[in-house]
Amino acid sequence: MPHARAARLEADNTRLSDAQIAVEATRRLAWDAAVPEHAVKVHVSRGRITLRGELQCDEQRTAALEDVTRLFGVTGISDHTVIKPE
Template sequence: MASSRLTDTQIAAEAARRLAWDAAVPPGAVRVKVARGRITLSGELRSEAQRAAMLEDVTRLFGVTGVADRTVVRMG
């Protein structure tokens, strides 16, 4: 019987796809790494609204066991 758990590669691909489609998140601003279902986000954003949108995009993905937000918000 095959496992229904997604691989880290599949989770990373889906997270990247969702971030790319979200107009609130600047293209290429966020890097995604996944290890054992835990997503680590890094990069630079321009507002807390962008951070909120980014987190909304990835937090509820199937197979995600946690999210570490290492992004920096630089306003101005």
């Protein structure tokens, strides 16, 4: 059993903190030209990202979700964005 415990400790040490995930998710959203600047807010709890904000179309929502979906350490995503056409 010592090997299982060592592997679990190693996995815990490589997991990103919620703050680190939030910083990276926010950075990716900021760099995506398809997502309006400051339109989406990011909250992370236990590796789960929650997106909130107002977007103009489904394409922007899709882009935002794609930006954060494959981030290392993310355990899930809750999308609470709303589409509000201009």
